[in-house]
Amino acid sequence: MTTFSLVPPGAPARPAGVFTRRDGLVDSLLVAGTGSACVLMLVMLGVVLLDIVVGGGRRLSWEFLTAAPTHGMTAGGIFPAIVGTALLTFLMTFAAVPAGVATAVYLTEYAPSNSPLARGVRVAIANLAGVPSIVFGLFGIGFFVTTLGGAIDSVLFGGELTFAQPSLIWAALTLSLLTLPVVVVATEEALRSVPQSLRDASLALGATRLETITRIVLPEAMGGILTGAILAVSRGAGEVAPIMFTGAAYFLPRLPSHLNDSFMNLGYHVYVLATQSPDVEKTKPILYGTALVLLLLTFLLNLVAVIMRSRSRGKVKPAQF
């Protein structure tokens, strides 16, 4: 029978304290530092939310949601702004989502991996995503309103001022430029998450690439695409800078009924109430209420996105071995 020793023969005895923790202090500091950063973030979000919910909750009522502003916007509701925001968001979605999805489909399904065009488009999308939103606003008035609108007026309306003015359609298009990169990136991600083996299976059955995309790839990626689209749209819906020159109005007694009408918008309304009001104290409750409604609408969209994402994740995935 042999005996074993923990210390090999001839090895020097370990000095005392060799197993003592040395990272104790640094470790604790790090945990405290990173942890408090998280807490700080939560506290800030909490303060903002609490302030708006408490301040706006008092003002929130059926009348507030369904009436137009009255008495120089010191009374009444925000109905035109809600309608304007909804219309703007709808039109913007209509412009950004098809274009974004089409771009992503080309990039992931058609473009060769080393295609210079695809690389150029990706660079352009990345840069587009980094452009400050006020620049989009300036571009909107310079390109859509003046140039495009002016051209439409001179060709179709004999020079009469019709489309060469800030309006719903131009604001929606400007905003769609801002959301486009997010839609493209989210859609690309969703398309790439569809296993290549499904595409192979479809192609091997004699399906064309188009049939494979429409029957297999897009249905599989739909959950992810819709989630990404909604998140992009909800981000765009709260933007003010791109629409302040291109279509949002300070105050309108009637609802927009044509694409070339101006419109009221929740985000812009908040800006107007906070900076342009002659009597800030009087408009403050309305300001709070408007901010709360804008917040709720955005949260609602995000909630839908979260639910859809969890649904598409809950689907059974192919068995892996």
Add this chain to the structure above:
Amino acid sequence: MPAHPRSSPELPLVVVKMRTRGLSVFYGEKQAVHEVDLDVGGNQVTALIGPSGCGKSTFLRSLNRMNDTVDGVRVTGEVELDGRPIYAPDVDPVVVRRHVGMVFQRSNPFPKSIFDNVAYGLRIGGMKDKAELAIRVEKALRHAALWDEAKDRLHDSGLGLSGGQQQRLCIARALAVEPEVLLMDEPASALDPIATARLEDLISELREHLTIVIVTHNMQQAARVSQRTAFFYMGKLIEVGETQRMFTRPGEQATEDYISGRFG
């Protein structure tokens, strides 16, 4: 070597179903398959064996032009199906794939019902009549030996099946469009021994209806299911011959070394 009941000792190559001449495949600059001349006999199972990376899967994928779908792959040489060149400029690879089906290494059912999986190729081909679809789906599932297990759950997801059943579903899906040739790329590599045995029985039955080319890493499997075996090494076809002869009296030293387990 256990002789398969269906493989007679001297099986002549009656009909050449597919023929390759000087077939080379390049991934960019790298050549994966070198000048392969191979005849595939009709209603036979031809096994492609060889160590990993020897080009047998790449060769297989060039038989139904699946390599066309991969970026940067270039195919030179000729492949004929019933004497007709499938790489001719006027040939649509999509049509080729309806005649030469494929089953992959990992079962890849669509996230659809069993019925819709099998009907997929038929619907792509324009079949709309429900009764006709139902008949063809049943026929394909019977041929793939999945009908008894699947008939009561045709409208459940194909992903709910076991691994072996999923692979047979993929075979049924490929059979539904009634291809003349079925290419199988290591179809049993992800299956347990029982599912593998069922699959091998199925392959032996299927060759009554069509021609099969199967890539396998498993020597015993090649010996059990195939009538002809082709040995690939470093992208070249080293030797091809009647399976029993290949496993008992290989003509090349490399073949003998590989099948006796000396490398690979």
